[in-house]
Amino acid sequence: MILTFLNMKKVLMKKLSRIISSVLCMTFPWAASLHAQSADVDFGEKSDPDSKDMDALRRWLRDKRLVTMKEIGGDFSISGEVRTEFQAANEKRDGIQQRGNPNLAPNFPGAKPMYAWDVEVNLMLDYRTDRTWAAIKLEFDDDMGQRSGKVNNIRLEKAYLGGRIVPGDTFIVDAELGRRYLFNVFDSKVEFSSIYDGVLFRFNKAFESVGSYYFNGGAFLIDDLTNHYGWVGEMGALGIANTGLNMKYSCIDWYRPGGEDEVGNTAYETALTNQRYRFLVSQLTAYYQFYPQWIGKKLIKIYTAGLMNHLAIGSKIVEQHPEGDQAVSTPVQIIPTGGRKQNLAWYAGVSIGVVKKQGDWAIDANYQWVQAQAIPDFDVLGIGRGNTAKVGLYTQSSDGSGGATTQQTAVGNCNYYGFEIEGLYAITDKLVVQQNFKYSNTLNKQIGPNETYRQYEMEFIYAF
16 A cells, blocks of 8 residues: 555656646746756856956866865965954144044044044965965954944955065075065064055075075055056164174165156146155164063063155245136245255164963063154154144145145144053963053144144954
8 A cells, every 4th residue: 555655646746747847838938948958057156247357367267266275285374363442542733632522523524533442353364385375464444333333444455476486495585466564574663554565575595603684675556647666675684693683774765756747737736746755765773682581581672773764855946826827926835844854763662572372471662753754644654643634744635635735734744752652461372452552742843733642552352
């Protein structure tokens, strides 16, 4: 009986399947062809209509995604950071509070609060073989708050590929191409905060009983609209004579002879933009590091550095044509430093400790002295001046727009002296707390308004 019932069930299922197929084919003629072609369906990603990649390249990239790490070899790593940050800032310009002031906010589109909360996630991908490598870093950084919060701030901080050209024992040459920050490669407490989109060459040579020497240098893109490029280089001697003495020299060139001659700009506008990039900055750094017994063999590093902008000028008169009257020109002084160059900077400090595991701590304290023309506004890595109103040194807006400033209105991110203290403590092997305090005051009070700035920051960082 059971076998008879099973056979009847199979027959009924076959008949039911044929009826359903017939109905689908009569009702939807395309169903038959879809069924017939299902074996040939390509389940890969559809090509982007805006993509310029040739078909062979798209196929190659698709095939690479189907190859496992076990097959191609190399080391692939995924790492990340989750950060929560609290920041309290106090910025006054001629005695008027600049942050958290509702009376000023309508005039400053980028106005900042006095107390701010921030959440951040960093995702890093790294792949390396014996002779090649690639690195990616994505930053998701948003303000907290029901009303003031954001959920869409994404930044591509790092994306470069590299290869080893000369794989020697004591002499190595590498080349890298892509994006990262200047401070990822070059050393400074007060400059190198800009994006470095370009090519980098690394030369390393070790001498027994003498020390290790290196040179990192390359060219980078500033503005492709005006075909404007810069170059940067740093050379150093590390562990000189097998001691803790190290020395470095760097030079970065932002200047383009002839200026940023954009279509439609007047000579006056070109001259202003030209000053924004009139920087050839050298830095000489020396530091000594050792591990004394009296502090538990913790690393102590004492450092100092001096900087100079070799292209700074103290005065420049440009003819400006008033709007609507091209027959009349007015001579305008576009260098707001009172007729003298303000092109020097220096800093000095001490650092104690290295954080590797639970219970480790480190602290760094330094003093900074930076004149108005020493570093471009957009490349300042140091304490700065807060400058929540974003007023430039040469122009009314720090992005180079808005016409010339005067000696009374110029601000920028330099022209300050101040100190910074930073501490780090490992709560666990993966969770650390970082605290930072910085303070700055106006260095030359004959240039622009008197500005004082102080900021305290506490950040919890979980790394995995």
